[in-house]
Amino acid sequence: MVQRLEGRVAVVTGGGSGIGLATVRRFASEGAKVVVADVDPNAGKAAADEVGGLFVQVDVTDEEQVKALFQTTVDTYGKLDIAFNNAGISPPDDDSILTTGIEAWERVQKVNLTSVYLCCKYAIPHMQANGKGSIINTASFVATMGAATSQISYTASKGGVLAMSRELGVQFAREGIRVNALSPGPVNTPLLQELFAKDPERAARRLVHVPLGRFAEPEEIAAAVAFLASDDSSFMTASNFLVDGGIAGAYVTPL
Numbered sequence: 001m002v003q004r005l006e007g008r009v010a011v012v013t014g015g016g017s018g019i020g021l022a023t024v025r026r027f028a029s030e031g032a033k034v035v036v037a038d039v040d041p042n043a044g045k046a047a048a049d050e051v052g053g054l055f056v057q058v059d060v061t062d063e064e065q066v067k068a069l070f071q072t073t074v075d076t077y078g079k080l081d082i083a084f085n086n087a088g089i090s091p092p093d094d095d096s097i098l099t100t101g102i103e104a105w106e107r108v109q110k111v112n113l114t115s116v117y118l119c120c121k122y123a124i125p126h127m128q129a130n131g132k133g134s135i136i137n138t139a140s141f142v143a144t145m146g147a148a149t150s151q152i153s154y155t156a157s158k159g160g161v162l163a164m165s166r167e168l169g170v171q172f173a174r175e176g177i178r179v180n181a182l183s184p185g186p187v188n189t190p191l192l193q194e195l196f197a198k199d200p201e202r203a204a205r206r207l208v209h210v211p212l213g214r215f216a217e218p219e220e221i222a223a224a225v226a227f228l229a230s231d232d233s234s235f236m237t238a239s240n241f242l243v244d245g246g247i248a249g250a251y252v253t254p255l
């Protein structure tokens with residue numbers, strides 16, 4: 001494996017599972033020191049132990065805990081180079097606007113959008129002190145495409161992540177801090193499996209729109225995150241980086 005992240009210090013939120021876990025492994029294999037931040041202590045610690053990194057138990061909706069996460073990172077490893085703000089939820093009670101209650105709406109907004117605001121707010125000052133940094137915020141292809149199989153708060157939250165990432169990328173560009181939104185298509189992770197196990201017809205309706213004809217594997221998304229984290233993407237900021245199997249470019253798909 002190329003060592004593009006040798007000597008870099010990275011924080012991965014939601015690092016205990018799915019895209020986050022695959023990215024923890026990928027970052028470590030490219031030479032980074034990795035801090036795994038997750039609300040789940042078992043999965044998070046297992047991921048950190050696997051790569052010889054540090055586990056910090058964090059609820060990304062809690063301002064004090066997020067602030068402490070980045071401070072602990074710098075206290076432990078001396079600096080912060082990369083923040084992959086990735087933790088997110090997609091609960092079944094977030095559905096059509098007609099049936100989604102305000103409690104579900106607000107819960108999803110907090111975990112998916114407010115958390116990214118908090119993580120950027122407390123990561124950026126450490127990157128300013130370091131004179132550079134790369135932030136990758138996990139949005140989704142639904143920030144770009146509308147779906148008739150709605151998850152209204154999820155979609156709105158990811159639109160917010162995309163817009164916020166663009167603005168931060170512009171604001172901090174001249175300080176050497178790059179901020180990009182990563183927009184995965186559907187990925188074969190517990191988050192998606194849980195949603196579609198309850199409703200296979202919904203999974204089938206979505207797959208038909210993916211030109212590549214399958215869901216992504218988490219490792220394919222992690223490869224894109226590592227690119228955005230590394231200097232290979234040094235001229236990219238404020239972008240909507242779609243890794244979606246071609247969904248956003250499709251009108252009709254092959255049979």
Ligand SMILES: NC(=O)c1ccc[n+]([C@@H]2O[C@H](COP(=O)([O-])OP(=O)(O)OC[C@H]3O[C@@H](n4cnc5c(N)ncnc54)[C@H](O)[C@@H]3O)[C@@H](O)[C@H]2O)c1
Nearest residue numbers: 014016017018019039040059060087088140186187189191
């Ligand atoms: N799976 C997909 O198809 C897909 C597609 C596009 C975007 N995404 C986005 O990718 C990100 C990761 O999704 P995934 O599929 O890997 O999910 P996942 O459920 O496999 O993993 C999410 C991780 O986040 C952690 N987490 C949840 N709430 C948290 C909180 N409040 N504080 C700290 N950690 C918390 C969980 O414990 C878990 O380890 C999410 O933002 C998701 O919206 C996923």
